[in-house]
Amino acid sequence: MDLTAPVLTGYGMWAPVAWLAAFVAATIVVYLLWRTGESSYKKGTEQGRPYLSGNAEPEKGAVHIRASNLYWGFLQALKGYYDAIVPLHTGVLTDYLVWFVAVTAVLLVIIGVLS
Amino acid sequence: MKLTKSFNRSLWVFHLNTGSCNGCEIEIVATICPRYDPERFGIKLVGSPKHADVLLVTGPVTKKMAAKARRVYEQVPDPKLVMCIGTCGQSGGVFYDSYNLDGPIDQVLPVDVYVPGCPPRPEAIIFGVVKAWEKLERLEAAQ
Amino acid sequence: MNETPHRTPQEIVDLYKAEFGAGIHDARITERGEGVQKTKGYNIWIRLDRNLLKPAIKKLMDIRFPHLAVIAGNDLGTEIELLYIFSVFYGTKFGEYMVTIGIRLPKTDLTVPTITDLIPGALISEREKQEFFGITVTGIPDGRRLFLPDDFPQGVYPWRKDETGIKPEMVRELWAIDRPKDRPVPPVPEKPVPEKKPVEEVPAAEGKEKKTGGAPE
Numbered sequence: 306m307d308l309t310a311p312v313l314t315g316y317g318m319w320a321p322v323a324w325l326a327a328f329v330a331a332t333i334v335v336y337l338l339w340r341t342g343e344s345s346y347k348k349g350t351e352q353g354r355p356y357l358s359g360n361a362e363p364e365k366g367a368v369h370i371r372a373s374n375l376y377w378g379f380l381q382a383l384k385g386y387y388d389a390i391v392p393l394h395t396g397v398l399t400d401y402l403v404w405f406v407a408v409t410a411v412l413l414v415i416i417g418v419l420s
Numbered sequence: 421m422k423l424t425k426s427f428n429r430s431l432w433v434f435h436l437n438t439g440s441c442n443g444c445e446i447e448i449v450a451t452i453c454p455r456y457d458p459e460r461f462g463i464k465l466v467g468s469p470k471h472a473d474v475l476l477v478t479g480p481v482t483k484k485m486a487a488k489a490r491r492v493y494e495q496v497p498d499p500k501l502v503m504c505i506g507t508c509g510q511s512g513g514v515f516y517d518s519y520n521l522d523g524p525i526d527q528v529l530p531v532d533v534y535v536p537g538c539p540p541r542p543e544a545i546i547f548g549v550v551k552a553w554e555k556l557e558r559l560e561a562a563q
Numbered sequence: 564m565n566e567t568p569h570r571t572p573q574e575i576v577d578l579y580k581a582e583f584g585a586g587i588h589d590a591r592i593t594e595r596g597e598g599v600q601k602t603k604g605y606n607i608w609i610r611l612d613r614n615l616l617k618p619a620i621k622k623l624m625d626i627r628f629p630h631l632a633v634i635a636g637n638d639l640g641t642e643i644e645l646l647y648i649f650s651v652f653y654g655t656k657f658g659e660y661m662v663t664i665g666i667r668l669p670k671t672d673l674t675v676p677t678i679t680d681l682i683p684g685a686l687i688s689e690r691e692k693q694e695f696f697g698i699t700v701t702g703i704p705d706g707r708r709l710f711l712p713d714d715f716p717q718g719v720y721p722w723r724k725d726e727t728g729i730k731p732e733m734v735r736e737l738w739a740i741d742r743p744k745d746r747p748v749p750p751v752p753e754k755p756v757p758e759k760k761p762v763e764e765v766p767a768a769e770g771k772e773k774k775t776g777g778a779p780e
Contacts, residue, residue, distance in 0.1 A: 346497060356468050356495055359488025480737065483712045512737030519721060519733045520711065523740055 423499055423560040430462030434472035438489050440479025443539040444506040448476060451542040463549065469496045474552060477525050480508040480515050486522040493529045501552050503533045505545060510534050567627050569652055572605040572660055575626060579609055582622060586612040602657050610665040613675065619664050620681055627651045629662065634688040636696050638724045642667045643696055645675060673698040695722040
């Protein structure tokens with residue numbers, strides 16, 4: 306099979322050799338730019354740490370933002386709903402079982418009435 | 421890092437206040453203003469010590485600021501110069517006997533050029549920068 | 564805009580005397596001329612009983628909402644005087660006055676109510692007075708240290724003039740650090756100035772200017 310020919314998929318063209326050539330060219334350009342940088346800084350001292358007006362850099366755990374902060378928009382918009390629902394999650398297993406049984410009973414009644 | 425010719429063209433300056441009354445800050449700002457216009461020599465104020473060549477330190481070093489000043493000094497990349505503006509950093513100035521200071525600036529950082537005055541005139545600060553340049557040229561010639 | 568009417572300093576003092584009467588120890592207006600035209604500027608000083616502090620400030624807020632400049636403090640031996648320095652009628656041309664409300668706290672009972680419920684920005688100045696004078700501001704929302712470092716000893720109040728002030732061993736002499744030993748300790752008596760002939764003065768001054776201003780002009 307001809308390795309350099311592009312492959313026609315149902316969605317478009319895929320030419321892996323062209324991709325490879327593009328990556329190599331990009332790597333050469335990046336390397337040339339990186340070489341013009343400054344290499345003689347002292348590793349491990351303050352020169353590698355961010356400037357925080359002279360304050361020490363806090364450890365990563367202290368400034369880490371959890372991924373659940375991503376959907377704070379939902380939390381703000383549906384605040385009423387969350388204020389009602391979250392206290393119901395008491396953490397007690399029997400409460401959850403009671404909820405499960407009650408909701409199943411209601412559903413069965415509704416299905417029985419409808420059918 | 422070797423001193424390159426670009427040091428003759430521009431010196432980027434970061435200003436650090438270690439508890440000063442702001443008189444020296446106002447004079448530094450007055451030096452940057454168009455009347456004395458150091459930007460024609462390539463001197464400009466930058467916002468981060470990591471972009472700076474010269475650290476302008478004002479004020480006597482208060483106890484709360486000593487560690488931070490040391491940290492900012494270490495964050496300035498080499499080669500660097502430290503200029504001490506004002507008498508507060510040299511001998512305490514009006515705070516020559518104080519309970520809350522960690523000493524003149526050269527107890528905390530190594531200083532290259534001292535510009536005395538309370539506050540020093542912009543002409544004096546420019547003269548200090550000229551001295552700093554001469555020192556850099558001596559260092560470059562010695563390399 | 565519903566602005567309150569502009570008052571003259573005498574009217575402000577009369578309003579205070581009418582409301583507080585006996586509680587006012589001293590009310591005076593000092594006048595000064597400002598600028599080339601010597602326009603009149605007025606400072607109003609009102610010294611009251613300490614329990615009249617908040618009603619006095621509320622009254623000032625009725626006159627016009629003031630701008631709190633600073634809360635100044637003074638150690639008078641057996642008492643500590645707190646001066647609440649306000650300025651009213653900001654924005655009126657030549658009509659802004661400084662009103663200073665002063666109270667004295669005996670050193671046996673150094674408490675003063677906070678005014679942060681009336682003026683939230685007073686927090687900074689109240690924290691400063693707390694740490695430097697050792698007074699207790701009751702009801703302050705955030706009573707931490709402000710300017711002094713955290714390891715500064717408790718019970719030492721730097722601005723006091725009595726035994727809780729700064730002790731001589733806490734003072735650090737910055738001018739003497741690394742000082743050459745062969746210099747006389749200041750104050751050094753002045754050397755007698757040699758008589759200058761007026762002809763020589765002009766070139767001498769020019770020479771001095773050239774030395775200090777020799778930067779690239």
